[in-house]
Amino acid sequence: MIKVLVAKPGLDGHDRGAKIIARALRDAGMEVIYTGIRQTPEQIVQTAIDEDVDVVGISILSGAHMKLVPRILELLKNNNSDVAVFVGGIIPEEDAMELKKSGVVEVYGPGTPISEVVERIKGYFEHANV
Amino acid sequence: MQMSESQILDGIRSGNRKYFAKLLSICEDDPAKANHLISNLEKHTAHLIGITGSPGVGKSSIINAILDKSDDKRLGIIAIDPSSPFTGGALLGDRIRMQSHATSKNFFIRSFASRGTVGGLSPSIFEACDAFETFGVDSVFIETVGVGQSDVEIANVADTVIVLLSPDGGDEIQMMKAGLMEIADIFVINKSDNPLSKGLFSKLKNILEMSKKDIPIFLTNSITGDGIDNLIKTLEKRFSLMLENGSLAEKRKKRVVKHAQAILRKKIDRIFETINADRLNIEEIEKEAIRKICNKL
Amino acid sequence: MEISEIKKNYEAWQKSTEELIKKYPETGNFKTSWSEDVKRLYTPLEVQKYSDIGFPGEYPFTRGVQNTMYRGKFWTMRQYAGFGTAEESNKRYKYLLEQGQSGLSIAFDLPTQIGYDSDDPHSLGEVGKVGVAIDSLYDMETLFDGIPLDKVSTSMTINATASILLAMYMIVGEKQGIKWDKLRGTIQNDILKEYIARGTYIYPPKPSMRIITNIFEFCSKEMPLWNTISVSGYHIREAGANAVQEVAFTIADGIEYVKSAIEAGLDPNIFGKRLSFFFAAHNDLFEEVAKFRAARRIWAKIMKERFKVTDPEALKLRFHTQTSGSTLTAQQPENNIVRVAIQALAAVLGGTQSLHTNSMDEALALPTEDSVRIALRTQQVIAYESGVAKTVDPLGGSYYVEFLTDEIERKSFDYINHIDELGGMINAIESGYVQQEISNSAYDYQRAIESKEQIIVGVNDFKMEEKNLRKTMKIDDEVEAKQVENLEKMKKNRDSALVKSSLENLEKVARSNGNLMYPIIDAVRAYATVGEVSNTLRKVFGEYKEPTMI
Numbered sequence: 020m021i022k023v024l025v026a027k028p029g030l031d032g033h034d035r036g037a038k039i040i041a042r043a044l045r046d047a048g049m050e051v052i053y054t055g056i057r058q059t060p061e062q063i064v065q066t067a068i069d070e071d072v073d074v075v076g077i078s079i080l081s082g083a084h085m086k087l088v089p090r091i092l093e094l095l096k097n098n099n100s101d102v103a104v105f106v107g108g109i110i111p112e113e114d115a116m117e118l119k120k121s122g123v124v125e126v127y128g129p130g131t132p133i134s135e136v137v138e139r140i141k142g143y144f145e146h147a148n149v
Numbered sequence: 150m151q152m153s154e155s156q157i158l159d160g161i162r163s164g165n166r167k168y169f170a171k172l173l174s175i176c177e178d179d180p181a182k183a184n185h186l187i188s189n190l191e192k193h194t195a196h197l198i199g200i201t202g203s204p205g206v207g208k209s210s211i212i213n214a215i216l217d218k219s220d221d222k223r224l225g226i227i228a229i230d231p232s233s234p235f236t237g238g239a240l241l242g243d244r245i246r247m248q249s250h251a252t253s254k255n256f257f258i259r260s261f262a263s264r265g266t267v268g269g270l271s272p273s274i275f276e277a278c279d280a281f282e283t284f285g286v287d288s289v290f291i292e293t294v295g296v297g298q299s300d301v302e303i304a305n306v307a308d309t310v311i312v313l314l315s316p317d318g319g320d321e322i323q324m325m326k327a328g329l330m331e332i333a334d335i336f337v338i339n340k341s342d343n344p345l346s347k348g349l350f351s352k353l354k355n356i357l358e359m360s361k362k363d364i365p366i367f368l369t370n371s372i373t374g375d376g377i378d379n380l381i382k383t384l385e386k387r388f389s390l391m392l393e394n395g396s397l398a399e400k401r402k403k404r405v406v407k408h409a410q411a412i413l414r415k416k417i418d419r420i421f422e423t424i425n426a427d428r429l430n431i432e433e434i435e436k437e438a439i440r441k442i443c444n445k446l
Numbered sequence: 447m448e449i450s451e452i453k454k455n456y457e458a459w460q461k462s463t464e465e466l467i468k469k470y471p472e473t474g475n476f477k478t479s480w481s482e483d484v485k486r487l488y489t490p491l492e493v494q495k496y497s498d499i500g501f502p503g504e505y506p507f508t509r510g511v512q513n514t515m516y517r518g519k520f521w522t523m524r525q526y527a528g529f530g531t532a533e534e535s536n537k538r539y540k541y542l543l544e545q546g547q548s549g550l551s552i553a554f555d556l557p558t559q560i561g562y563d564s565d566d567p568h569s570l571g572e573v574g575k576v577g578v579a580i581d582s583l584y585d586m587e588t589l590f591d592g593i594p595l596d597k598v599s600t601s602m603t604i605n606a607t608a609s610i611l612l613a614m615y616m617i618v619g620e621k622q623g624i625k626w627d628k629l630r631g632t633i634q635n636d637i638l639k640e641y642i643a644r645g646t647y648i649y650p651p652k653p654s655m656r657i658i659t660n661i662f663e664f665c666s667k668e669m670p671l672w673n674t675i676s677v678s679g680y681h682i683r684e685a686g687a688n689a690v691q692e693v694a695f696t697i698a699d700g701i702e703y704v705k706s707a708i709e710a711g712l713d714p715n716i717f718g719k720r721l722s723f724f725f726a727a728h729n730d731l732f733e734e735v736a737k738f739r740a741a742r743r744i745w746a747k748i749m750k751e752r753f754k755v756t757d758p759e760a761l762k763l764r765f766h767t768q769t770s771g772s773t774l775t776a777q778q779p780e781n782n783i784v785r786v787a788i789q790a791l792a793a794v795l796g797g798t799q800s801l802h803t804n805s806m807d808e809a810l811a812l813p814t815e816d817s818v819r820i821a822l823r824t825q826q827v828i829a830y831e832s833g834v835a836k837t838v839d840p841l842g843g844s845y846y847v848e849f850l851t852d853e854i855e856r857k858s859f860d861y862i863n864h865i866d867e868l869g870g871m872i873n874a875i876e877s878g879y880v881q882q883e884i885s886n887s888a889y890d891y892q893r894a895i896e897s898k899e900q901i902i903v904g905v906n907d908f909k910m911e912e913k914n915l916r917k918t919m920k921i922d923d924e925v926e927a928k929q930v931e932n933l934e935k936m937k938k939n940r941d942s943a944l945v946k947s948s949l950e951n952l953e954k955v956a957r958s959n960g961n962l963m964y965p966i967i968d969a970v971r972a973y974a975t976v977g978e979v980s981n982t983l984r985k986v987f988g989e990y991k992e993p994t995m996i
């Protein structure tokens with residue numbers, strides 16, 4: 020059973036994408052926790068730890084990704100967590116590269132088919148289990 | 150992350166949440182191993198409080214309201230949501246209401262999926278409660294799925310069952326007659342800001358009086374916290390009384406039996422899954438099952 | 447031709463067409479945004495009640511709210527922008543006013559919208575981002591420094607904290623020696639759509655509605671020129687609703703506001719004239735045109751039948767339109783110019799009163815000057831070259847458009863009636879019903895894209911290799927630091943005893959049922975901050991938590 024946290028940091032209320040992805044992951048047989056909007060990095064990371072999730076999916080559209088995602092990664096690291104982090108949102112190429120370098124598994128831009136995201140997450144764990 | 154048993158045990162003993170979170174996962178994935186680990190840890194008796202009631206009455210909200218007023222306590226929360234019978238997937242959504250407490254050091258909120266069990270609980274509910282008792286919490290709140298009548302299982306798990314009602318949820322009284330009345334130790338009418346709540350209060354009071362049941366009823370507003378202090382006080386009093394007069398010990402004895410029954414039931418269920426019914430009738434299936442069970446046990 | 451004859455001919459035509467289809471099958475996505483099958487052909491058979499169409503400027507206003515529409519005056523081409531500190535915005539406003547503009551449009555940053563001060567942990571990284579940061583009256587004074595408030599009309603996109611920002615505006619006016627009843631402008635103030643779609647709520651719906659009602663009541667007495675609400679479907683649509691849901695939920699919100707205005711003792715004949723609406727324009731041209739026409743008709747009927755309004759001016763649904771940001775693609779962004787043009791055309795054919803056209807590169811980063819100009823030029827081409835503004839409601843009488851108009855009306859009333867059964871929009875929101883309906887539509891739409899039932903040019907078809915054009919947005923931390931510094935300074939200089947007592951009084955009134963505007967005005971005048979006022983009310987009202995619908 021794959022357990023996923025879909026997290027929405029920042030103050031903006033644009034949760035359409037986060038909700039669609041949460042639903043698609045649930046329909047693909049995963050157990051999904053959706054945090055709701057306006058989450059701080061601290062809340063997201065503590066939730067990921069307490070819920071012992073396998074994946075954190077961060078949906079971020081506010082443009083503050085280079086501030087918030089590194090903070091989340093740092094907090095995860097402080098907790099020695101090896102949870103897989105995926106990011107979705109309006110992320111420029113160079114930022115995406117930098118985020119991947121610092122440990123994000125994948126960065127998805129607008130227009131990515133949801134099925135691709137679902138398959139990638141499933142695939143990630145099939146590999147990990149071998 | 151791979152962790153050895155001793156790592157987990159040491160981690161929990163030192164109060165590290167990450168290891169405790171792992172123990173809860175083991176409860177879900179491998180209850181036998183969980184029971185083994187738990188038996189190696191020191192347990193402190195906690196007040197196990199079940200909260201049941203239809204979807205939308207405010208179960209998650211009232212737990213949040215209780216957390217708002219419990220800075221000085223260590224509390225565990227087990228929030229259960231239904232799994233899809235078709236895909237196995239689940240949306241664990243109760244937590245969203247308590248999310249402002251996510252970073253609190255004294256509270257530990259954990260979401261569970263029902264994973265095919267009926268009765269509004271999780272298949273690993275007994276283990277999960279036991280696990281919380283190794284983590285030094287004062288109380289554990291268990292939020293059931295809340296599909297109504299079938300949620301009576303909680304009475305076998307919790308020391309105290311709160312049945313939550315709200316004035317905007319259909320014909321609550323009707324539902325009450327169908328089983329929840331029997332398991333309630335405390336009634337709470339939530340959404341006291343709704344003017345209809347007073348009516349529901351007196352209706353319920355009448356019914357209880359008529360059936361000669363002495364069960365307290367509270368009115369709460371889980372958004373503003375009105376009425377929550379009283380509820381908390383009552384829960385505390387009830388627990389110390391149960392400790393004193395031995396009724397808790399009695400309950401816990403019965404609970405162990407129920408726990409064992411649950412474990413056995415799961416094993417039997419698994420055996421039934423292996424029976425090929427192609428050419429067998431009911432009687433033969435039964436015999437086959439008994440044979441297999443005797444072999445296994 | 448008699449209907450019976452049309453019917454006969456139609457059936458014959460259908461038959462021969464079915465024969466043809468065997469050889470040349472039809473292929474494509476023939477569905478409305480609410481997943482209803484679109485027929486091959488529409489005829490008078492589908493539209494038998496032309497009586498509801500009426501005439502422009504007359505009940506039920508299907509064809510428009512004015513008799514002459516754009517022959518008298520084009521729609522208002524309203525392009526808005528703005529962010530940063532109060533100082534920067536002030537300079538920009540002065541420039542715009544010098545250029546002859548008489549209306550100011552103000553966007554606030556998210557902390558201001560949600561009632562957090564700039565030094566609140568929640569505000570980290572958000573200060574001055576999507577609009578100007580306002581912590582206290584001090585910032586508002588800076589924002590309008592040297593701008594005579596009796597000479598301008600100010601539109602503020604503000605909802606949960608509208609009462610506070612309005613109070614600040616009034617005091618700035620007061621200090622300029624201008625009476626409150628001379629101030630002109632609008633606050634968005636539509637909290638219900640925040641729960642449904644946009645997310646900048648603070649308190650639960652009931653106390654929020656009380657604040658709004660207090661504003662209505664206060665303004666009717668003290669600020670008669672002020673427009674107290676703009677009921678917005680735009681964000682509902684952008685969150686994934688279909689066209690019917692956009693109309694139905696927006697109008698259901700409108701009903702709730704009129705109800706509370708009436709409860710507060712206001713006359714809907716007067717209040718109705720102070721109401722305006724705000725819709726989105728999407729790509730499906732005919733459907734969108736029908737949507738605007740249906741919305742006007744539904745609203746007129748509701749105001750007349752449900753609220754017994756008699757003044758025709760108070761029956762008219764007037765609306766602003768913005769083209770849809772969510773339909774713009776990051777891939778092949780030039781294509782967005784075409785999308786915006788179609789959407790803008792729909793708004794004009796639908797009879798909008800004002801229009802904002804999006805810039806093609808919005809899906810990538812902040813728009814460039816060039817793209818902002820093209821967006822405006824798009825409106826001008828439609829106005830001056832396309833000829834669609836020559837006559838009123840040019841699509842009126844089209845079988846298809848009239849059918850869709852009827853259909854959207856019928857389906858919207860189904861929703862509105864269901865919401866009534868649930869006990870009104872507030873209950874429907876609290877139970878998550880509305881959010882779930884929208885979320886279902888958003889999910890279905892996404893699935894249609896993935897299965898290629900719905901083609902998005904450049905995204906799931908007609909793709910090409912292209913560079914990732916998304917640009918890095920520079921996060922300007924200076925704004926935040928400066929804002930926090932100013933806030934600290936301001937707090938040292940104010941009379942803290944007065945702040946304290948005014949907030950205590952606010953709390954007392956909040957716990958009773960007095961009008962909150964008066965104690966908010968006092969608190970703001972004492973330089974209490976947006977965060978302090980909001981936190982005082984949070985203490986009394988609690989905070990809203992979204993239902994767990996996905």
Ligand SMILES: Nc1nc2c(ncn2[C@@H]2O[C@H](COP(=O)(O)OP(=O)(O)O)[C@@H](O)[C@H]2O)c(=O)[nH]1
Nearest residue numbers: 204205206207208209210339340370371372876
């Ligand atoms: N007005 C009011 N609404 C409440 C109260 N408690 C909960 N709610 C609302 O009821 C809805 C369902 O609450 P939730 O806690 O998720 O219910 P659950 O399904 O039983 O866990 C939410 O919209 C809450 O905000 C209350 O005391 N008063």
Ligand SMILES: [Mg+2]
Nearest residue numbers: 208209242243
């Ligand atoms: Mg719940």
